[in-house]
Amino acid sequence: MSRYQKLHGVSFTLHRGECACLLGESGCGKSLTASAIVGALPAGASVAGGLQIAGQSVLNCPVGQRSVSTRAAMIFQDSASALNPLVSTGKQLQMVLRARQSLSRRAAQQAAAALLEEMGFSDSMKVMNSYPAELSGGQRQRVCIALAIASQSPLIVADEPTSALDVATQQTVVAAFQRLLQRPDAPALLFITHDIVLAAQLCRQALVMEQGCIVENSSLKQLLTRPQHPASQRLVTAARHAEQSLTRHQRPLQGIA
Numbered sequence: 001m002s003r004y005q006k007l008h009g010v011s012f013t014l015h016r017g018e019c020a021c022l023l024g025e026s027g028c029g030k031s032l033t034a035s036a037i038v039g040a041l042p043a044g045a046s047v048a049g050g051l052q053i054a055g056q057s058v059l060n061c062p063v064g065q066r067s068v069s070t071r072a073a074m075i076f077q078d079s080a081s082a083l084n085p086l087v088s089t090g091k092q093l094q095m096v097l098r099a100r101q102s103l104s105r106r107a108a109q110q111a112a113a114a115l116l117e118e119m120g121f122s123d124s125m126k127v128m129n130s131y132p133a134e135l136s137g138g139q140r141q142r143v144c145i146a147l148a149i150a151s152q153s154p155l156i157v158a159d160e161p162t163s164a165l166d167v168a169t170q171q172t173v174v175a176a177f178q179r180l181l182q183r184p185d186a187p188a189l190l191f192i193t194h195d196i197v198l199a200a201q202l203c204r205q206a207l208v209m210e211q212g213c214i215v216e217n218s219s220l221k222q223l224l225t226r227p228q229h230p231a232s233q234r235l236v237t238a239a240r241h242a243e244q245s246l247t248r249h250q251r252p253l254q255g256i257a
């Protein structure tokens, strides 16, 4: 990474059970923010200021050196490379569950199946016996959410987790995130996306970035109705245009009875 400052003025608080979306144009610094939070910054990069997870300072602490209670789980756009291709999804889930809780093999298997059912799989045993390549992108992403729950991390950072999926499949993944947020032990969720419509289904809080800086931190409702910053206004206007185009096509096309 160059020695120039890529992020500045990035400040927000997120509590367990809450979801904030991080929006902004391409290259504004969303993924870099995610990397700083989870402790996976590019070599040579560092963060100044304060970064607390579960009340403990983890500033510039790489993920491997963090205590389990301050580790943030990351969910990526590319679910295929996030999972071990050589291990069945059931085994991957059981390994994480047993690393966090002292569970017998049988109890871990039951807990893994229960988590998969919670994520919307009707045939959890079939999914447990499958390898990642045997699942669709949407199914893999729901397995990743189950893994994040199993890790008991207080914070999940999801970086464009739905952008590689078709619109219908996106909804199954959003439903899985909704169920995650309803859990009594729900973590905080930072949802990075370009899609305000999806964000509106999940998040109450909206953070808008521009050129490495959070320029608006408001409720999503306020963002949609009264965006304050020009960057926010551009995002909302673009989303409204897309919405209007869709509505226009609901009418019969001219000249066609």
Ligand SMILES: Nc1ncnc2c1ncn2[C@@H]1O[C@H](COP(=O)(O)OP(=O)(O)OP(=O)(O)O)[C@@H](O)[C@H]1O
Pocket (backbone or CB within 6 Å): 001, 002, 006, 024, 025, 026, 027, 028, 029, 030, 031, 032, 033, 042
């Ligand atoms: N490893 C790196 N080394 C140097 N610069 C980097 C590195 N990673 C990101 N950057 C730079 O930091 C800035 C923010 O990039 P980032 O990937 O965080 O943007 P983004 O908002 O996530 O974009 P997108 O929505 O397209 O994914 C960009 O100028 C990018 O070139």
